[in-house]
Amino acid sequence: MDRNKDASASDVPLLEVEDLKVHLNTPRGTLKAVDGVSFRIGNGQTLGLVGESGSGKSMLVRSLMGISPSIAKISGSVKLSGAELVGIPRKQARAVWGNRVAMVFQDPMTSLNPVVRIDRQLTESMREHLDMSRADARTRAVDLLKLVGIPEPEKRAKQYPHQLSGGMRQRVTIAMALACDPDLLIADEATTALDVTVQRQILDLLQEIQADRGMGMILVSHDLGVVAGRTDEIAVMYAGRMVEHSPTQDLFAHRRHRYTEALLAAVPRLDVPKDQRPRPIPGSPPDLVTFKGGCAFAARCTAADDVCRTERPVMTANGNPRHLSACHHPVAVGGETEAAEVEGAVKTAEVEEAVKAAEAEDTEATDVSEAPETSEAADSTAEVEEAEEAAEVEEADAPEPVETSETSEAAEAGDAADEADDEAEAEAEDAKPSLSKEVPA
Amino acid sequence: MSLTQTENSLGLTESGVETPGEAAAEIKGKRKKAGLLWWFACAWLGIIVLMVVFADLLPNPYDQPVPDASAHESPFSSWPEFLGTDYLGRSTLSRIAAGARTSVTVATIPVASGILIGGLLGLVSAYFRGTTEAVIDIFADALLAFPPLLLLLMMSSVLYPPSVWTITLGLAILTVPGFYRLTKANAIAQSKREYVVVAKAMGARPGRIMFKELMPNTVATILSYAVIVMAVMIVAEGSLSFLGVGVPDPEPSWGGMVYKEKDNLEDYPGQVFVPCAVLFLTVFSLNVIGDRLRSKFDVRDSNL
């Protein structure tokens, strides 16, 4: 454990991403999943990365971990403590992945190998990167399990993942990510698959560990609520680009980009009066293969004009030098909070009108012209997701056809699930997380 | 490919694992263009069809122009016997063409009846589950408990006298459990999907659910497997005839031709290898087409 982590403590930011592009070669053309993103994270800082599905946020963080699909072409620059990561030999890069940068995935049910005991999954990266003996690694593994709040760590270490509940498994994946004491922890939608109560536990845990160890952290989420209270800075992504990047407080107080504004208004929240309803964003994101110029949000934006449709906005600071946004018609910077609120109220009404109008259009006239576009957008979203999911089977090989796995599942069900009748099976799904093990009080 | 492969190529092993097709070699959306192999396979099957249709224009396959023991003639020595003649002096080309009729019979009829009976039982079983399923399962499992070739042998020992039709009947019985299990597995997988639950919740009757909801999503898979099962059927008939318990001699059959000539391998290899090659090419073509269909439908499904 004698890596010199302090070398970077001075001016060099922990992570520096410059004009990162992740382009996927699909049969329809190049899909610009991430299209020129730049940001930095200081030591011990937390960045919230927010966006809808298909916005490229997952693709972005996966390209940092070397697990983007093989059809992806990565260009630009990613520097970890000043050392370039893009384009270096795989062997060198492997020394970084899992060691100095580690990742927690979305679904704890699928991100642990079901047939490998927990202790081995925990120790393997220590044995790989830190050259630890089996016994030392095991001791540390048990310590890590204790650290992430797993009761009876000794016993749990010898179990298989399915013997743990969802929340416990996510704790295990966090322990796994912490195994080599990384400088940067990436949590890719780490709580999306969990219940709200458990989500809060896991977020608290992440925050605590981050503060304790002074790690950098990227919290990826589609939910502005998740990142609001737990990050230093927030970056909002839309259609493969960053549209707004700002210190957290400032973003919520003076959001500039129309997309951020719309996203915030769409979140159902408890801290506002009941009559202030979440407002939908009409339409869907553009197709990232065919999308050409202009602002990607223009088609859904209530403030869009011809400039937005033709000219692509660039990230500019407007007032606060640390608050960047890429919008031709940014939301006015409200000086005082009260004034902002009043203005917000007026705006609300306005936008509501506009949205209604847009919706009416959506339903009646434009649908003929718009629908093909949206369905294609759906396609491209699916592509991105699919690509995001695709493991690097070299040369872009076949995702196992869904039907196959299902058929086999069904056949298995046909055999194995004689055990419980149909209904019970359906139910078992509902009760699965809790069936695995009782939770200590 | 052996007859014993039936189960595997149907993807109907106990754990229900499908044997992969070329499916795996294709990425979603990035569909392979129909390659050379595909066109070759289609062309070959076209030739087979031509043979079946025009077999009567060739010399009579039962004719023995030179009725003595030294009747063999090597390939390419005369027309229309350019594939040579067999030990009785019968035209090999004619017998290949007439054998194609046998092969087409044993390939299509059992497969069609297997799809019909097995598919129907599969849908019923997948919809009702419970006792219905358990009872049908027992019969299917009992049939599957015999290694396929063994079952055929057993049947050919009692279905007497052997002919194309008794063999077709035997093969038909053999295919039913395979298609049954495939349909069932497929339909059960779907019945967990919510659109089936929705249909039930809307008050749809069992027939409607089986035929409107479950069947459309099963048919494509079944048909693409059917092509591969046809290949298996052709091999099965060939194997039986090779053992001398299949289509009896004057009737032409590719396997039977190999059986009769196998002892003359040293002297007249052509008489053995010509039917072997025809059998191989046919089976190979069917496999190529079946694999491609399968992967195509799989890809469609995975895009949903």
Next chain:
Amino acid sequence: MWRLLGRKVLHLIPVLFLVTLATTAMPDMLKLGDSSATPVAPKITMDMKPEDIKKLEHEYGYDKPLLERYGTWVKDAVTGDFGTSMATDQPVIDGIKERYPVTLELALAALIIALGVAVPLGVWAAAKAGRIPDKVLGGVSSGLLAVPPFVSAILLVYLFSVPGVISPVFPNLSTDLGTANFIDGLEYLWLPAIVLALAEIPQFQRLLRSDMLGTLQEDYILTARSKGLSAPYVLFRHALRPSSFSLITISGLTLGRLIGGTVIVEFYFGIPGLGQSIVNAINAKDIPTVQGTVVVIAVGYVVLNALVDIGYMLIDPRVRAR
């Protein structure tokens, strides 16, 4: 898990009942096709009158109703008595005892060869999916898949110039199945075993390849890769095991099928195994021998299937937990 096991065993009983009943009903089925056919055909001589045949059928008990015959058959079979051969007048069980080891050895040898070749090729193809090695392997396996065993047998014999039909004096494998015997047997069985293996290799290889590809799509492979582990490590330590369950299951089943499926090579190579005896019995219309041999093989197959299922539960921790 134990419940699952119980259900498997419960399911076995009716299946075995149907299997044995079907074989007992063989003489009756014979009459369905041709009412003049008789199960005692091998005993009939030219000068026999229909009454004599009836008498003969009565002697062998074929005139009794099916269920009664089934009862007798089960009672005898439990004590290891499968009746006497019509053709040789030997107890059927003696022939089976003598021939079973030969067939078993042949099937085992074929399975070992097939797995030995297919597993590395399957992993290799999955690792190189879409690249040249995978494409070549895919082509070869598609081709192999279309070669029926009787064709490959003939081809191999022709290529290696092995005399048309081998009829060696087989060592008596039945005394015991020790290693010495196994190796002795291989001297005669290697070529037939390769023929059998050739038919299984492409299937095993394709199965493992596609299962591996499926596994490589899983999130936990991404997790493993994000830990900076090397590609071979991920392939063998994370992907191979969860990918091999179906292969293991299938190889178990294949063994069962091979025991009943060696007919063709036994027939062609003149190997005195169960398959050859069935073909001979069919040609001699020796129903008791067919019946006894088929039952032994089928029951063996069913039981093996059940064992494979149990084995599957033991190796997959997810199933084990149920």
Next chain:
Amino acid sequence: MTAETSPETGEPTGSATGTATAGDTAVSDDVLLSVNDLVQRFRVPGGVVNAVAGVSVELKRGRTLGLVGESGCGKSTLARAILQLTTPTSGSVVFDGQDLTKLSKDGLRTMRRRIQMVFQDPISALNPRRKIKDIVAEGLVISGTPTAEIGPRVADMLRKVGLDPDFVSERRPHQFSGGQCQRIAIARAMVVNPDLLICDEPVASLDVSVQAQVLDLLDEMKGSTGVSMIFVAHDLAVVRNISDEVAVMYLGTICETGDTAAIYDSPAHPYTRALLDAVPAPDPGASHSGPALKGEIPSPMRPPSGCRFRTRCPLATDRCAEEVPQLREVAPGHRVACHFPLVGDDVPKEAAAAG
């Protein structure tokens, strides 16, 4: 086993309070659905799951009930049991005066037309090989609507959910995005003019921006047709705007029910409180108001004795382990199953101190 039986033996008393309130309203015609002491048990390997352990709820005509709880709390099972998609172990489901559990197959089939369902995953809820117009028409075809009428009604309904019938009719589901598929699913449900719409997590798998679209659409439908709704969700924030009443479920039982304002403004059950606290607010200034709930929902195969929530409750005392709390009214129409409710006569502070 004792742990399992004790809440059940305690249940009848619970439903007694339930029927008391039901008694008042049963006279009036406006109760559309009343679920009485519904129990749904499943045999699974290793035991029996009490997915729904004695639940009584009531829904008035034209109202919307939000059913909220963590996954595994039995809310989806309850929704399916109401529809008789599973056969309830005991209890009754009275819909418009008829007990669905006692109906014949045919009677149930007719009745089902009046209750429709919308599922969580819109993509798996639509048959991939059927055209949109056939999917939407399904309910009409099943109910024997004349063919001539079907086309126009389908087109009309598609328009109502914001889709252009000329464009979508001939297409298949995979050509649409998740949000559009959910609109189609809603069209399919609403085209038969149901009296009750059961929505099982209809927005959980959608993006936030689309969530609001679907919620708006449902609200619009409710306004224009007067359909009653049961809205199942795991997220209290989602149901807030759409529900008139909310029932919070925990481990197969209802722990709190009341009108929306009461539940959100003055939650009485510590579990409801915790659920509210756990919803992340998109506001960096807002801090969580209570401590995080510890642990996870216990196995429904071995529910804790007494109050099912006690293993995670910050206020639990010995009494909670021994006595099953019954639903009781803390304010008009606001009922809670807790020995130490956060509102009303008991003082939670004391309890907290005692614990």
